[in-house]
Each structure stands twice: as structure tokens, then as C-alpha cells.
Amino acid sequence: MATRPIDLNADLGEEVTDDAALLAVVTSANVACGYHAGSAAIMRAVCEEAARRDVAIGAQVSYDDRANFGRVARDVDPDVLRAQVADQVGVLTEAARAAGLVVSYLKPHGALYHRTMVDPEQAEAVLAGSGDLPVLGMAGELLTRAAAAGRTVLREGFPDRGYGPDGRLLPRDRPGALLHDSDEIAARAVVLAAEVDSVCVHGDSPTAVDHARACRAALEAAGHRLVGLHRWR
DSSP: OOOSEEEEEEEESSSSSOHHHHHTTOSEEEEEOSSSSOOHHHHHHHHHHHHHHTOEEEEEEOOSOGGGTTOSOOOOOHHHHHHHHHHHHHHHHHHHHHTTOOEEEEEEOHHHHHHHHHOHHHHHHHHHTTTTOOEEEOSSHHHHHHHHTTOOEEEEEOTTBOBOTTSSBOOTTSTTSBOOOHHHHHHHHHHHTTTOSEEEEOTTSTTHHHHHHHHHHHHHHTTOEEOOGGGOO
């Protein structure tokens, strides 16, 4: 039986799913910081429930692009991007502090997530705007540069997404990019748990809560201890 700890994270505060139900299942919450979705009031509500559930809070920073839900790559001046990341982390920090929490890690959202895997300039801007927060993500420029700077790096995998031959996620418009069967997703979560620190279930799916429950049950059945990222520092 497996014994290593594993985190189960999901995107919250995006106004598209049942945040309270997800917070009853996950151990870490990637909270939208207002640039692709969410608001100060939603952040406060998520943080308050996370505090009650002992769920870690992470800053899910994004391009300033609510119209496209942060899923379109942008050529943003590095100084502007740094300031935007700092603003998002700062707003969430205030909401977390009011709930008696701290922001435990950083995770880019959508197009920024994928751009910082390959773009050193944007990766550096995101790191510069986020202080010394641990960084959650997939292998690439952002994690490499975070590790070189002495920051904690946390690897994640996506059981509800298809991967290409290059080890990256398939674009959402490709066949096989989005998985929907809870049993299949749960089985993939167990496989990924042997390779990563955190398993992510996308929170913008109408079946996100069902997928998260299935993943948690499968991980626990495999002998994993579910531990939020606030316990990893």
C-alpha cells in the first residue's frame, strides 16, 4: 500500500462550481484572484470555508482577461505582469488574513500557466511578483527558475486532462483533451500520485465535485495520506 502524502487541489472562486462542496473534498484550493474570475467577496467566502475545513489556500494568478477566462496567451510587459501578479497575491492575502489563514503557494491559471512553462521572461515576472511563495505547476521554466531561486517547488498532475507525447496537456480543443468519466479520472489520479506532489481536478467542470470525490476515495483506498500544501512548508 502507498504511504507517501499527496495533495488534492482544485480551482475555486471562479463562480462556475460549488465551492463549498469542493472544499469538503480537496486539501488545497487554487483561488481565483479577480483577474480571470472571482471577486473580493468570493475570495473572502472561499477563505472562510477553507479555514473551517483546514484547506490550504493558493493564489491562482492570471492574465488580466476576464472576457476569455484567462485562457488566451498575452504578450504583457514583464514589469506590468509582475505588478499584476503582486496585486492578485496581495488581494488574496488580505482575504486569507481576515479568515485567519495565509496564502500557502502560487499557481498560475490557464494561458499564463502554459506560457510560463516555456517563456523565461514571463516566468521571471511571475516569480518576481509573488515574493517567496512555493510554486505549484508542471515541469518547465517557472519551476526550474523557482527552484534555482531557492523556492519550494511542487509538481502537479491532471487526471481529468489528456497529455500529449511531449508530456504537456493537450489543448482543450483537441480530441481526448478533456476526460469526463469519474472512474477513469480516479484511476489516473492514483497513477499520477506516484509521480507528483499534488493532483488537480479542474473546478470549472459541472461534474468537478463528483470527480474530486472519486479521486479522493481512490487515493485513500490506495493508501495515500491526503495532506494540504500548507502542511508541506
